Amino acid sequence: MTQLPAQPTPATPLLDQVTYPDDLKKIDDRDLPQLATELRAEMIDAVSRTGGHLGAGLGVVELTIAIHKVFNTPHDRLIFDVGHQCYPHKILTGRRDRIRTLRQENGLSGFTRRAESKYDPFGAAHSSTSISAGLGMAVASQLSGEPRNVIAVIGDGALSAGMAYEALNNAGALDARLIVILNDNDMSIAPPTGAMSAYLARLASGRTYMGFRDLGKKLTAYLGKKVDRAITRAVEHARGYVTGGTLFEEMGFYHIGPIDGHSFDHLLPVLRNVRDNSKGPVLIHVVTQKGKGYPPAEAAADKYHGVNTFDIITGAQAKAKPNAPAYTSVFAEALTQEADFDDKIVAITAAMPSGTGLDKFSLAHPSRTFDVGIAEQHAVTFAAGLASEGYKPFAALYSTFLQRGYDQVVHDVAIQGLPVRFPIDRAGLVGADGPTHAGSxxxxxxxxxxxxxxxAAADEAELKHMVRTAAAYDEGPISFRYPRGEGVGVEMPERGQILEIGKGRVMKQGTKVALLSFGTRLAECLAAAEDLDAAGLSTTVADARFAKPLDHDLIRQLARHHEVLITIEEGSVGGFGSHVLQFLAHEGLLDSGLKVRPMVLPDIWMEQAKPEVMYAKAGLDRAGIVSTVFKTLGQKQTISSGVAG
Structure with missing residues (x-):
């Protein structure tokens, strides 16, 4: 990484008085804007040193302060959807002394996490879960007879997921005491309308209006359910025309807003009114600006959503020295190339156009690029519908997010044998994002x-081959996985080749030990083979390419002509190695004394660190492979891995 100049820590005299939320209660409301300025400066400084999610947290500084000042956390539960915006929350809840360890090995998580603090009642790193979790907590409060407020802060982008609407619908029906704060940070629903909007929000959240509303409900109930519902709807529709809340009112929520999420004069009265007067579910619509208070982030919210370390003055982010093209870029360029030849190819992303590289694809083929929002279930079935009509959909999703659409993969794609293509980004361990984002x-x-x-692609050239192979394959569903980060620097073909389905390749021939790799551990296998050869253990290295269908001929050859067979993959137990063992057992190839060891990710949640450190801890690096071979043979290791050459 490029080195950035050292920068002084900002002066924060008011923030220095706040260690926990109770300390906020001692600060006068008039001093809160200064506190927000200091909190914002502290967060910018911390993230400039560690990297992480910047824009979303900057947008909720005032909101976070206001919530902790008005409510009694952690007794009152505060849930942040996704968790990208939780850094100010961490600073205010006893973790400021560790905030410069964000996303580092043995440091603070980049998301909310129950094990980290009692102020994090629910861990969140995937989107659109906060309302469901909050509703569960609100109902638990009712059942236990222990009154508490439950506040769920959800971004407007998270409302593109069906799960959020399922939760809203259920919460409205249960009439639970749940406060949902809709953080509209893209002005995507409605802008605040100045002083009138703030006045209406205070009026609508006040005791008089809420009390009158409840009284009206009781009176109309005597007239029968139909009349009651008709009158209630008419009143709420009329108010909805002024406040914009008709949709949420129809789902059973009392809607307030929109209000300015950067104004304590707007936030504090509304939150206090809701705390003191509300009974059922309430939705407060708050408008904020992503990146607020840091000009580079305000000007380019997308580039400053997630950042590397950066220079605070210029905003320039540190960049790794280019070595080889990034896998994501290789995928995007290869797919664009194939789409140039085939107008049936379409690309689908679930709110991750830049993360999956489809922003580049969309420049060449805008009418064939579809961003469906944070809705992986819909993305998969949408792709299935396209495939049923003869199109070739590539549903590009991170491994961790594809999990959210698994039922659709099974029922809507696989059972029907539809040729949906699944490019799976972020396969394997992903570093600073930790276990929630690992592609395991x-x-x-x-x-x-x-x-x-x-x-699974072993390198960037193989990825290009697999894009073309998937484009040409129409017999059923097909997937190919590749990791985050850069390739290994192999020579790139002009265009990918169509691979023979179910056929691997031998990279190096030996006689005693066979290393069968699935994915990008191939480079580590080749390096380990050098060490093993130097120790007198002649080693074959093969790239499986396919976990399904397996290359039966290749596996038979390796099993019959080697004493040891090691499978290596960047995934959990039950994957490639398990399929190889199943085949070997049914073929009777284990009966001859062949020593087989599958190497997979350990059965734990791997904590955040640099990817190379994580793989070393998992034993899936050069040294781990060499060690496994010696242990399998029952021999003492005679050479240090990495020394031989």
Whole structure:
């Protein structure tokens, strides 16, 4: 990484008086804008040193302060949807002394996490879960007879997921005491309308209006349900025309707003009114600006959503020295190239156009690019519908997010044998985002499905081959996985080749030990083979390419002509290695004394660190492979891995 100049820590005299939310209660409301300025400066400084999610947190500084000042956390439950915006919350809840360890090994998580603090009642790193979790907490409060407020802060982008609407619908029906704060940080629903909007919000959240509303409900109830519902709807529709809340009112929520999420004069009265007067579910519509208070982030919210370390003065982010093209870029360029030849190819993303590289694809083929929002279930079935009409959909999702659409993968794609293509980004361990974003399970859960073709690219050239292979394959669903980050620097073809389905390749021939790799551990296998050869253990290295269908001929050859067979993959137990063992057992190839060891990710949640550190801890690096071979042979290791050459 490029080195950035050292920068002084900002002066924060008011923030220095706040360690926990109770300390906020001692600060006068008039001093809160200064506190917000200091909190924002502290967050910018911390993230400039560690990298992480910047824009979303900057947008909720005032909102976070106001919530903790008005409510009694942690007795009152505060849930942040996704968790990208939780850094100010962490600073205010006893973690300021560790805030410069964000996303580092043994440091603070980049998301809310129950094990980290009692102020994090629910861990969140995937979107659109806050209302469901909050409703569960609100109902638990009712059942236990222990009154508390439950506040769920959800971004407007998270409302593109069906789960959020399922929760809203259920919460309205249960009439639970739940406060949902809709953080509208893209002005995507409605802008605040100045002083009139703030006045209406205070009026609507006040005791008089809420009391009158409840009294009206009681009176109209005597007239019968139909009349009651008609009058209630008429009143709420009329108010909805002024406040914009008709949709949420129809779902059973009392809607307030929109209000300015950067004005304590707007936030504090409304939150206090809701705290003191509301009974059922309430939705407060708050408008904020992503990146607020830091000009580079305000000007380019997308580039400053997630950042590397950066220079505070210029906003320039540190960049790794280019070594090889990033896998995501290789995928995007290869798919664009194939779409130039085939007008049936379409691309689908679930609110991750830049993360999946489809922003580049969309420049060349805008009419064939579809961003469906944070809705992986819909993305998969939408792709299935396209495939049923003869199109070639590539549903590009991170491994961790594809999990959210698994039922649709099974029922809407696999059972019907529809040729949906699944490019799976962020396969394997992902570093600073930790266990919530690791791509650990896709091989296991996809290879279990009949008729599914499951591939893994060993390097960037193989990825290009697999894009073309998937484009040409019309027999059923097909997936190919690749990691975050850069390739290994192999020579790139002009265009990908169509691979023979279910056929691997031998990279190096030996006689005693066979290393069978599935995915990008191939480079580590080749390096380990050098060490093993130097120790007198002649080693074959093969790239499986396919977990399903397996290359039976290749596996037979390796099993019959080697004493040891090691499978290596960047995934959980139950994946590639398990399928190889199943085949070997049924072929009787284990009866001859062949020593087989599958190497997979350990059965734990791997904590955040640099990817190379995580793989070393998992034993899936050069040294771990060498060590496994010696242990399998029952021999003492005679050479230090990495020394031989």
């Amino acid at each position: 399970f896709d091989t296991t859960y996809l290879a279990a499905l009949p008729g599914f073709v499951v591939m």
